[in-house]
Amino acid sequence: MNYKENLKNALTGQTVERKPFVSVTQLGTIDAMNHYGLKWPDAHKDANQMATLASSLYELAGLECARLxxxxxxxxxxxxxxxxxxxNERVPEVEISPFEYADDIEATDDFTKRGRIPVVLEAIDILKEKYEELPIIVGITGPFTLTGHLLGIENLxxxxxxxxxxxEIAVENCVxxxxxxxxxxxxxGADVICVNEPTxxxxxxxxxxxxxxxxxNLEDLADYIEVLKVLHICGSTQPIIKDMATCGFDGISVEEAVDIPQAQKEIIEDNCVILGNISTSKTLLxxxxxxxKGDVKKAIDDGIDILAPSCGIAPNTPLDNIKAAISERNEYFNL
Structure with missing residues (x-):
């Protein structure tokens, strides 16, 4: 199976023999880190460790992507x-920002050479070299969420x-x-970009x-992205599902709070597929x-287009539960 082609077909609304099972959100787990002798925060800073962890759930459980x-x-x-x-149990967070006003927000000429951006780019290169048929999904921070990081949530x-x-100025600058x-x-060479906009x-x-x-602003980003693209927003997004679907992304990623049959009715004319909505907290964790397995079967029966965790996978999620989720998908499609 060429997982890259299968995901591409599913994201572009074509018929697939089996629904892809991927993660467009964070997928690093302690079980996977222990298996490979990795740890956070090292895997946030080292390209080889990042690439290994990004593909760990493919290697260990059959998840059909690498994600970083x-x-x-x-x-x-x-x-x-x-x-x-x-x-290992806590993802990075912004503590201090040098920005106070919207006009201060501006990328320097060497922005993409600073911080961990070069690490992410090198990890993509490593994954591209290793996997020809596995889709590489790269997550970025949505402009509104990035604005909150830079100005502070209270100021926002x-x-x-x-x-x-x-x-408005701050968000446009973040775009x-x-x-x-x-x-x-x-x-x-990333295959899919996921814009994460939890705020x-x-x-x-x-x-x-x-x-x-x-x-x-999300429409502007979608227009700019040339590869396959997904928008992920956390929580109960039913009230904005139509607006999400008409931002210009190939797919929208939603949590278990969303009624999939109702959402499919609302976006049936919008050339947009739905990813999700296997609960990361109640079931996977x-x-x-x-x-x-019951969660996975329900999602398929409800008409989900692409199976995925509903949000970022919790680090303490048991590897056996990831395996069980993919096993249920396989059984459903007689694989």
């Missing part, structure tokens, strides 16, 4: 933020209420930053604000194999 990096702080760090790289929330123009990064990711969840931002403020 394992956090949403790469761009912020390259722009000058102080990032705590965390530990305050500006949303008192100075929306400041937010420019993202485009510089996207160009390099594409030059290095745009309806649980945090009103649907009307998503439509007026965030959607236009905390459930047993039967519960995991």
């Amino acid at each position: 990096p394992f956090c949403l702080t790469v761009e912020a760090e390259a722009l000058g933020c102080d990032v705590n790289l965390g530990s 929330v305050r500006y949303m209420k008192t100075d929306i123009e400041e937010v 420019d930053v993202s485009m510089d990064y996207i160009e390099e990711i594409q030059n290095h 745009a969840s309806p649980e945090l931002i009103a649907p009307d604000d998503f439509k007026s403020l965030i959607k236009p 905390s459930g047993n194999s039967d519960e995991v």
Whole structure:
């Protein structure tokens, strides 16, 4: 099976013999790290370790992709933020930002040579050399979420209420930053780019604000991305599912809170497929194999186009549960 072609066909709405099972979100697990003798934060900083961990669930469980990096702080760090790289059980997070105002946000000429961006790009090269038929998925931080990293969530929330123009300028500047990064990711041969925009969840931002403020910038990013592209937003995204589907991405990645049959009805004319929505917390992390298999079967029965974890895989997720999920997909399609 050429997993790259199968994913491409599924993302472009073509008929596939079996639904792909991938992850467009974080997939590093402690079980995989222990198997290969890896650890965080080292695998965030070393290209060889990053490539090994990115493909670990393919090698160990049959997940049909390599996916990197394992956090949403790469761009912020390259722009000058102080990032705590965390530990085996905690992903990196931004601690201090040098930015206070929207106009301050600007990528330097050497932006893509700073921080861990060169590590990500080298890891893509390593994966491209090793796997000809395995899709390489690269996650980037959405412009609204990146704005929150740079200005601080408290400032962002305050500006949303008192100075929306400041937010608009900041997000537009973050789009420019993202485009510089996207160009390099594409030059290095990534097959899919996933724009992760967790701060745009309806649980945090009103649907009307998503439509007026965030959607236009996501449309600009989608237009700029030349490879296959997916938009991931966390939480209960049912209220914005139509707007997500019309941003211009090939697929939208959703959590288990989304009613898949209803979502499919809403986007039936939009040339956009749905990825998800296997629960990362209730089943993959905390459930047993039967519960995991039940989740997978339900997602397929509900009409999911591409199977994937509903959000970033928790580091403590048992490898056996990942194997059980893929086993159920295989049994469903008589593989």
